[in-house]
Amino acid sequence: MTQFTQRARAIALRTARHAALAGALLASAVTAMAQATSPVGTWQTIDDHTGQPKALVQISQDGSGELSGKIIKGLNPNDQADRRCTACTDARKDQPMLGMTIINSMQKDGDAWDHGQILDPENGKIYKCKMHLEDGGNKLVVRGYIGVALLGRSQTWIRQQ
Template identity: 30%
Template sequence: MNASLRTRRAMLALALALAPITIASMSAAQAQPASSDAIVGKWEADDGSVKLDLFRAGSKFQARLLYGNKIVEADNVTLKKDLNNPDPALRSRSLKNIVFVTGLRWADGEWTGGSIYDASSGRTYNCRAEMQDGKLHVRGYLGVPALGQTQTFHRMP
């Protein structure tokens, strides 16, 4: 057997021996839970429909609407009103800066136990959030998370 072939076989054996260690360390790095404050900041929906500000309120987290087609009319200037709010006293308020996510609590690598208000219907849903690969995934649902919808956000500069 020539030296070149022996060298290649030795390198292959070394690569195969190190593969489980490399894969395990990569999996551990990806599985690291985010810190509780990882969601704090300004976020934009991947589809560009909304911008929000997520902030800590005591031990919980909330979000306010900043901008997007969900809060401005087609002219991109006039702010929409909260016309479908079940409380008639709130129907004349602007949607800009309303706190629409409340009560998120950090536990086991995700934020759970929150509520999210859908101004287009006037309904409030259960809410949870998680971070994956630097993206924020916010899920609104009724009863069980499987019966819901997720919107993905990226951090704004």
């Protein structure tokens, strides 16, 4: 192999490595931008009473653009893995909380998402829901309410990577 061929091969390898690195950085930047503008992803919820992490909720988007969210993991070691929604009054009655869809029909409304519902599996109540992102997409403020948004409560969920 000639010295020229060896140099050409070395340059080609460096170029390929740089291209792969650039592709990875671009993919990371695109992911970060998408996270900053969409609640799609995994979120850690916080218990209102204890202030401790409670569960992980996976929010996804369907083909029509609506968001839904389901519980994918409980984080409280004192909770039983097979806990059921005994207080639910709809089709989720006595169903396992793990894997349960608790957010549905959320639609983009400007910089927020609205017009959906959220279930509190602790008391079985279903509330109207609206949400918006804060802190560069790392926090999701979720508000459940009855009637008007002033009559409700908000929780701030933390994005998980």
